[in-house]
Amino acid sequence: MVAHTRAFLKRHEKKLWWLHSVYALGLGTSVVLFANKGFDHARFLAISLGAVWLLLILFFRLFGEGKNQLSTEGAPAKTKLGFFAVTYVLKNLYQGMLFFLLPYYWKSSTYGTRNFPLVLVLGACALLSTLDVVFDRFLMRFRIAASVFYGVTLFACLNLVFPALFPETRSLVSLLVASFTSVVAFFTIHVRAKALNRPWFFSLLAAASVAGSGAAYAGRRFLPPVPMYLAHGAVGPAVLDDGRLSMEAGTLHTSVVKQVFAVTDVVIPGGKGDALVHIWRHDGEVAHRSTEATARVPGPDGQVRLRSTLDARDLGGKLAGSWSVDVETEDGQLVGRTAFQVIE
Numbered sequence: 001m002v003a004h005t006r007a008f009l010k011r012h013e014k015k016l017w018w019l020h021s022v023y024a025l026g027l028g029t030s031v032v033l034f035a036n037k038g039f040d041h042a043r044f045l046a047i048s049l050g051a052v053w054l055l056l057i058l059f060f061r062l063f064g065e066g067k068n069q070l071s072t073e074g075a076p077a078k079t080k081l082g083f084f085a086v087t088y089v090l091k092n093l094y095q096g097m098l099f100f101l102l103p104y105y106w107k108s109s110t111y112g113t114r115n116f117p118l119v120l121v122l123g124a125c126a127l128l129s130t131l132d133v134v135f136d137r138f139l140m141r142f143r144i145a146a147s148v149f150y151g152v153t154l155f156a157c158l159n160l161v162f163p164a165l166f167p168e169t170r171s172l173v174s175l176l177v178a179s180f181t182s183v184v185a186f187f188t189i190h191v192r193a194k195a196l197n198r199p200w201f202f203s204l205l206a207a208a209s210v211a212g213s214g215a216a217y218a219g220r221r222f223l224p225p226v227p228m229y230l231a232h233g234a235v236g237p238a239v240l241d242d243g244r245l246s247m248e249a250g251t252l253h254t255s256v257v258k259q260v261f262a263v264t265d266v267v268i269p270g271g272k273g274d275a276l277v278h279i280w281r282h283d284g285e286v287a288h289r290s291t292e293a294t295a296r297v298p299g300p301d302g303q304v305r306l307r308s309t310l311d312a313r314d315l316g317g318k319l320a321g322s323w324s325v326d327v328e329t330e331d332g333q334l335v336g337r338t339a340f341q342v343i344e
Helices: 002-011 013-035 039-063 077-108 117-130 132-137 143-165 171-190 193-197 199-218
Strands: 229-236 251-253 259-267 276-282 285-291 303-311 321-329 334-343
Touching: 039 077, 039 143, 039 171, 077 117, 077 132, 077 143, 077 229, 117 132, 117 143, 143 171, 171 199, 229 321, 259 276, 259 321, 259 334, 276 303, 285 303
Parallel strands: 229 334, 251 334
Antiparallel strands: 229 259, 259 303, 276 285, 276 321, 321 334
16 A cells, blocks of 8 residues: 555656645635735744745755755655755745735735836745745755845845834835845855855955945835835815815816816825825826925825825916826835826
């Protein structure tokens, strides 16, 4: 019986691994649903991040990399068991982190803008973490690939973890902390213990960390300010006494446009760490800017409501075209966009 079972497992090994990948994908979906239940759970990602970092260092010390890696090919049974045990734990940790991130980055990013591709990258990473054969045979075969994968996950997680641990943190601060920490973690996965006694190592590490933070600052407009997101945004020709729009319009005619009002509600689960601005754009060009100091009005609990006005007389009659009202942080990260058209 045992011999038949072993033969069956050996014969269908790859099919069983792919079947397990389908199960892992289903498990990841349940994590997405769990993530929507509360932002406070994000702080526990820090535990998973630390565990993965330690396991990656241990993994490449024990099993090597590239052609010298001791995995399933001709290795003793004990080595195989250890290899699959470590990669199994790593996959589960990655799945928990990446699928937890997805709903937050999905809500914080804006489709069709430059901060949306990061969601696709994280989605691809989450899918990759469920593919056992690909994860074991390719990703964990090379230290550079494994460390890049971890660096991306670490960076994305810390942008969410930091405001969960330290509420009301400015998004730019979270971004810089995440980038600095990711560079340090990347280096530690590659460095040998003896390098810690070399003065040049710390100089190189400091230079790389500062460069990483500088790159993150320069590319901040490509990154959504998680966990903030635009819950609702609209424009209309008039407002009610309570501050809401009397009518929400997607298309307006120039003959009826005297003033256009924009009202946006931004959810701030990580606390109020950023000042927000309304930026009105006409055919992609900035036409008007309104700061939170003048635009903020009372709104729902846990949200920031901004209301700003565009006066047609200030534009000299140049109204027709594509318009958008962007909600951005004071550092230029896009929170959300409300688009509308003005026709003649």
